[in-house]
Amino acid sequence: MSETLYSARWAGPTLIEQGKDQTFSVSIERSGAATTITSGTTTIYKPGGEKLVDAVAGTISSGTYTSATIAAATTSDETLGPRYLIQVDLVISGATFTFYNDAVLCAARLYPPIGQTDLVERHSEAANLLGAAVSSLQQYIDQAWRDITVRLYTDGVPFWKWRTPSALRGVLMAHAFEILFWDYSTLLAGDDRYREYAQKYMEMYEKDYTQLRSQIDQDEDNILKNEMATGSSIIMLSSSARRFKNAGRDS
Numbered sequence: 629m630s631e632t633l634y635s636a637r638w639a640g641p642t643l644i645e646q647g648k649d650q651t652f653s654v655s656i657e658r659s660g661a662a663t664t665i666t667s668g669t670t671t672i673y674k675p676g677g678e679k680l681v682d683a684v685a686g687t688i689s690s691g692t693y694t695s696a697t698i699a700a701a702t703t704s705d706e707t708l709g710p711r712y713l714i715q716v717d718l719v720i721s722g723a724t725f726t727f728y729n730d731a732v733l734c735a736a737r738l739y740p741p742i743g744q745t746d747l748v749e750r751h752s753e754a755a756n757l758l759g760a761a762v763s764s765l766q767q768y769i770d771q772a773w774r775d776i777t778v779r780l781y782t783d784g785v786p787f788w789k790w791r792t793p794s795a796l797r798g799v800l801m802a803h804a805f806e807i808l809f810w811d812y813s814t815l816l817a818g819d820d821r822y823r824e825y826a827q828k829y830m831e832m833y834e835k836d837y838t839q840l841r842s843q844i845d846q847d848e849d850n851i852l853k854n855e856m857a858t859g860s861s862i863i864m865l866s867s868s869a870r871r872f873k874n875a876g877r878d879s
Contacts, residue, residue: 635656635658636655637654637656638654639774641710641730643734644732646735652714653694654729655692656720666722667688668716669716670715672715686716714730735788736791737788741794741800750805768808786844812826
């Protein structure tokens, strides 16, 4: 087995929608270039370790492996929730490499509630300062979305149960601008205003994240409950019986 370290570029936990035909993809990279993959298969394990999908061949295109279609019937009777496991076995340069990713079986996916138009409405200059290799602001939104959803996941927040993505609008916009202006500050050396913007939005992002709230479909039955459920695990730890300190003050 080669000791070459390939990068398996997962966008976060793999979200599998219950009862829907779907695929997932992972890009394999080395030194900034797509890796030549000969073949690959997908295996999906249930939380108890049983196989849901067993070594089914997928397709390859320019270093990206895409699973075969996971049929709606395969997941329709399975239990919703985390702790599913994706295993992808890929043949690269004659050797088989195995890549894993955690997965969640959910009723529906969340999608970003903002686009480039929203960023330009807030900062009209944003789209005029793109680097030569950048064609739109979408990459900043995508990166911010991945960062936030992975952070929610690692904090133990079941964001896949949310049915109100608008609650993520503020935190997503703040983090997208943080990433955007840090990039500008390195491209436009000597213009400290972009570094100041980045710092401002970083602070705004952290504040908004700790205050994040959304209506969670706890039973995943597509019925929203009247009460607002907290989105940040920092807040989720608090209760009426105990009070925890947050950012130097009682919450």
